[in-house]
Amino acid sequence: MSDLYSLFQTTGLFYVTPGIVVMWIIGLTLIYLAVSKSYEPLLLLPIGFGIILVNLPLAGLMTPHEGLLWKFYEYGIHWEIIPPVIFLGLGALTDFGPLIANPRLIFLGAGAQAGVYITFFAAQAFGFDLKAAATIGIIGGADGPTTIFLATKLAPSLLGVCAVAAYSYMALVPIIQPPVMKLLTTADERRIRMTKGRKVGKLEKILFPIVSTFVIILLVPASAPLIAMFMLGNLFRESGVVERLHNAAQNELMNIVTIFLGVPVGATMNAENFLRPQVIFVFCLGLFAFVVSTMTGVLLAKLMNLFSKNKINPLLGAAGVSAVPMAARVVHKVGMEADKKNYLLMYAMGPNVAGVIGTVIAAGIFLTLLGG
Numbered sequence: 001m002s003d004l005y006s007l008f009q010t011t012g013l014f015y016v017t018p019g020i021v022v023m024w025i026i027g028l029t030l031i032y033l034a035v036s037k038s039y040e041p042l043l044l045l046p047i048g049f050g051i052i053l054v055n056l057p058l059a060g061l062m063t064p065h066e067g068l069l070w071k072f073y074e075y076g077i078h079w080e081i082i083p084p085v086i087f088l089g090l091g092a093l094t095d096f097g098p099l100i101a102n103p104r105l106i107f108l109g110a111g112a113q114a115g116v117y118i119t120f121f122a123a124q125a126f127g128f129d130l131k132a133a134a135t136i137g138i139i140g141g142a143d144g145p146t147t148i149f150l151a152t153k154l155a156p157s158l159l160g161v162c163a164v165a166a167y168s169y170m171a172l173v174p175i176i177q178p179p180v181m182k183l184l185t186t187a188d189e190r191r192i193r194m195t196k197g198r199k200v201g202k203l204e205k206i207l208f209p210i211v212s213t214f215v216i217i218l219l220v221p222a223s224a225p226l227i228a229m230f231m232l233g234n235l236f237r238e239s240g241v242v243e244r245l246h247n248a249a250q251n252e253l254m255n256i257v258t259i260f261l262g263v264p265v266g267a268t269m270n271a272e273n274f275l276r277p278q279v280i281f282v283f284c285l286g287l288f289a290f291v292v293s294t295m296t297g298v299l300l301a302k303l304m305n306l307f308s309k310n311k312i313n314p315l316l317g318a319a320g321v322s323a324v325p326m327a328a329r330v331v332h333k334v335g336m337e338a339d340k341k342n343y344l345l346m347y348a349m350g351p352n353v354a355g356v357i358g359t360v361i362a363a364g365i366f367l368t369l370l371g372g
Contacts, residue, residue, distance in 0.1 A: 015057035019271035026274075027051030027266070030164070039171035043144060043262045047164060050266020062267050073264035078156075082261045083149040084229040089254030090145075090356070091233025092246050094324070096208050098350040101197030104304070105316065105347070109354025111300030112320025115140035115293030116362045123285050128278070131155050134366040136282055139166045140289025141359030142173070143322035148265060149226060150363045154370060160269035161279050165286035170323045176287075177294050177318050177330050184298045185314045190338035192313040194347045205238040216361065223364030230360070294318045297351065319348040320355040328352040 030048030034041035053069060054062050061069040076082040099105055116137045123133035131154035138150050139162055147166040151159040169176065182190075209231035217224045236246040297317030305311050315335050319327045328348035335344040 012057035012059065017271065019275050020055045020057065022275060023055040023269065023271045024052055026269075027055070030266075033171075040144075040167045042258050043167045044164075044171070046259060046262025047160075047167070047266035050263040051160075051269045052266075053263070054267040054270050062270070069264050069267040072260050073267065076257075076260050077148065077152055077159075077264055080149070080152070080225055082257050083145040083152075084225045085253065085257045086145040086261065087226045087360075088229040088233040089249050089257070090324070091209070091230040091235075092237050092250035092254075094230075094234055094237070094353050094356075095349065096234065096353060097200045097205060098197065098346050098348075099353055100200045100204055100208055102194075102347070102350055104308075104312075105350035106354040106357075107304065108297050108301055108312075108317045108351035109320045109356075109358045111317065112293045112297035112351070112355050113141060113358040113362050114296035115289045115291070115321075116359070118292050118296075119285055119289035120366075122288065123281075126281055126285070128281075131370050132158055134370055135162055136285050137289055138162075138359065138363055138366070139169065139286035140293040141322045141355065141362065142166060142170050142290055142293070142327070143356060143359040144170065145261075146226060146322070146359050146363050148261070150366060153367055156268070157273055158282060160265055160267075161274060161282050162286070163265045164269070165283050169286060169290045170326060173321075173323050173326045174330050174333075176290060177321075177327065178334050180291055180294045181298060181315055181318050181331075181334055184295060184302075187338055189302070189314050190335055191342060192311050193339070193342055194313055194316075194344065195310050197347075202238070202240075206235070209234040209238070212357070216357070220361050220364035220368065222367035223360050226360045226363070227357070230356070290321065293321050297321070297355075313342075313344060313347070315344065316348050316351055319350075319352040320358070322352075322355040322359045324352050324356060325349065327355075 027048045030044045033039040034045035061067045064070055119140050120133050120137035123136045128136060135151045135155040135158050138147050144163060144166045148163050151162045213227060213231045216227050233249050236242050236249055297320035298314050301312045301314040301317035313335060315331045319331045321327050328345055331348040332345040335342045
């Protein structure tokens with residue numbers, strides 16, 4: 001009997017705790033949402049599975065220097081490899097044409113970042129230190145890779161929860177944003193039709209990522225890893241001479257690094273790190289940041305209309321969050337509810353991609369001020 005008990009002690013079952021069971025349930029819930037509801041499945045599914053793996057006793061997958069998932073995390077995320085490569089793929093997928101055609105839309109992308117900074121101060125008020133507050137605030141940009149990049153630098157213990165919060169709210173854009181947008185706009189404002197933008201030439205599209213790289217990195221050097229890859233991917237797209245690199249960046253490479261991003265991020269969420277009261281505050285503050293970013297984008301568009309002859313549909317301000325292209329699609333859908341012939345999708349892509357740049361700049365500012 002004693003031999004049987006000793007054998008039982010060598011199994012992981014002997015070390016299962018209520019906290020571990022809770023984490024299994026959380027991991028399975030994320031997998032369910034990814035599979036059944038299609039909520040950001042490319043990330044939530046591997047993150048959910050990573051949560052389960054790290055909470056299997058004695059598996060040792062996150063054991064420093066030895067665990068498989070620890071190696072993925074250390075050399076892929078901690079060494080700042082995977083998030084920039086994700087941005088390479090995003091750049092290859094991004095069309096800056098709507099933004100170049102209507103440059104004033106960049107202000108809407110910048111204005112939506114107010115939620116990041118407001119939440120930064122709110123998180124401090126709840127007792128988080130400066131680095132943790134910055135990491136929580138960046139969730140408001142609704143940009144998963146940037147959130148992961150900043151969390152790795154400033155608050156590694158919050159990496160998993162902040163990543164899950166960011167991707168969860170990105171998935172919930174169609175639920176969270178419309179009530180806020182409708183609350184802040186009138187039916188007439190939602191029916192405003194945008195004037196057709198000018199045709200953007202190929203040379204302009206090629207010069208944009210090059211000039212943007214110079215300007216942004218010279219002003220905010222800490223943003224270099226993400227901006228450099230983002231603009232390089234876009235240059236692949238617009239140059240028209242490296243089709244193989246363009247296809248690889250937006251397809252095979254993007255898919256591979258997504259796997260090696262999601263699983264180790266989930267693996268940072270063991271029961272000891274995740275089951276803490278402050279995790280609830282992180283999710284609440286992340287939602288607050290996202291809502292405020294949506295509000296400030298819409299309100300800035302309304303403010304700009306006070307000084308502009310060519311009115312901007314205020315709904316476009318909500319696309320300033322970085323959830324590409326989900327936020328732009330939501331803007332288009334809400335606009336069509338007011339006027340079935342009002343096509344806002346292409347216009348919304350302007351502030352949408354500007355929001356990506358704005359969130360990266362915000363992360364760079366935090367890194368510059370707070371250090372890595």
